[in-house]
Amino acid sequence: MSPIVITALVVAGIVVLFLIGYINHMVENSxxxxxxxxxxxxxxxxxxxxxxxxMPGQLMSPALKLLLSRFELQFGERLLQLDKQNANLxxxxxxxxxxxxxxxxxxxxxxxxxxLTEAKAKDIRFLLENFHSQITRAAQENLLxxxxxxxxxxxxxxMLVQLxxxxxxxxxxQSMQQGQPGQARLAYERGVQYLRKQSDPARYQNQLHxxxxxxxxxxxVVLEKTKPVEEASExxxxxxxxxxxxxxxxxxxx
Numbered sequence: 304m305s306p307i308v309i310t311a312l313v314v315a316g317i318v319v320l321f322l323i324g325y326i327n328h329m330v331e332n333s334x335x336x337x338x339x340x341x342x343x344x345x346x347x348x349x350x351x352x353x354x355x356x357x358m359p360g361q362l363m364s365p366a367l368k369l370l371l372s373r374f375e376l377q378f379g380e381r382l383l384q385l386d387k388q389n390a391n392l393x394x395x396x397x398x399x400x401x402x403x404x405x406x407x408x409x410x411x412x413x414x415x416x417x418x419l420t421e422a423k424a425k426d427i428r429f430l431l432e433n434f435h436s437q438i439t440r441a442a443q444e445n446l447l448x449x450x451x452x453x454x455x456x457x458x459x460x461x462m463l464v465q466l467x468x469x470x471x472x473x474x475x476x477q478s479m480q481q482g483q484p485g486q487a488r489l490a491y492e493r494g495v496q497y498l499r500k501q502s503d504p505a506r507y508q509n510q511l512h513x514x515x516x517x518x519x520x521x522x523x524v525v526l527e528k529t530k531p532v533e534e535a536s537e538x539x540x541x542x543x544x545x546x547x548x549x550x551x552x553x554x555x556x557x
Contacts, residue, residue, distance in 0.1 A: 337385060344382040347437070351375035354434045359416035359427060361469070362462050369409045370455070372402050374437060377446070419477055424470040428463070435459050461506075467497050468510045475517055484524040491518035 355371035376399040383392055402409050418424050435456065442452035471494030478487035491514050498504065498511045 341382065341385045344378050344385070347378040348375055348382060350433055350437060351378065354430050354437070356413070358413055358430055359418070360411070360413040361415045362427070362465060363411055363413040365407050365409050365411055367458075368411050368413075369403065369406065371434075372399050372409065374441070375399055376403055417473060418466065418470045419473050421470075424466060427466055431459055431463055431466070464498070464501060464507060464510075468494060468507070468514070470494075471497070472514065472517065475521065479521060479524075484521050484528065488518060488521040488525055491515075491521055 351371050351374040355368060355375065358367070376396060379392060379396050379399065383389065383396065386392065416423070416427075418427065438447065438452050438455045438459070441447040442449060447455075471490050475487040475490035475494070478484070478490060494514045495511065495518060498507050498514065501507060504511065
């Protein structure tokens, strides 16, 4: 075998090894990208469903339910292309298509939830933050028109105000029922301050008026409870003063 043939075979071998390495690299990258995309779509499906199913009924509207169902359907269909044998996903997508087809008549089965603790309020706030991030990303990816995204971001701010109003109202009423008007007054004060800080306070005049009335009642109860203590203190001071006067008179007469 001539040196030229040997050289050609060596070069060909090197080229083949290079191609094999390059192809393996491309295959691995494709697998990694597919896995990354699958994980991302699974996360977006989960987030959409989480907000849709766990949002309290008093904050959930047909329009919001429809938007979240559209999100979940859109991401779910893309996920199905990567996971074509997923029977549960197929069934879920069929349910979503049926629901989305109803438009504004989409059923809303979220039950109302009492917001009585700070932990509960934080859970709902987390749902709103989750929804906010979904809207922002959908707008960046042109999945949602800019004007619609802006409207929904405004709606999220409104829902956040509703959450705080309900939390402070319920917390105050609960404290009143437990005979703690001081704690109730603190809750109502926090609610009033929160509403007054809003950029459009006129929108929340009714809620602000309600909290101010509740604050006035709680304050009246607190004052009524402290009144006997103040009267007793005044009486004690009066008796003490009287005793001092008698002692002075006794010293003069003696």
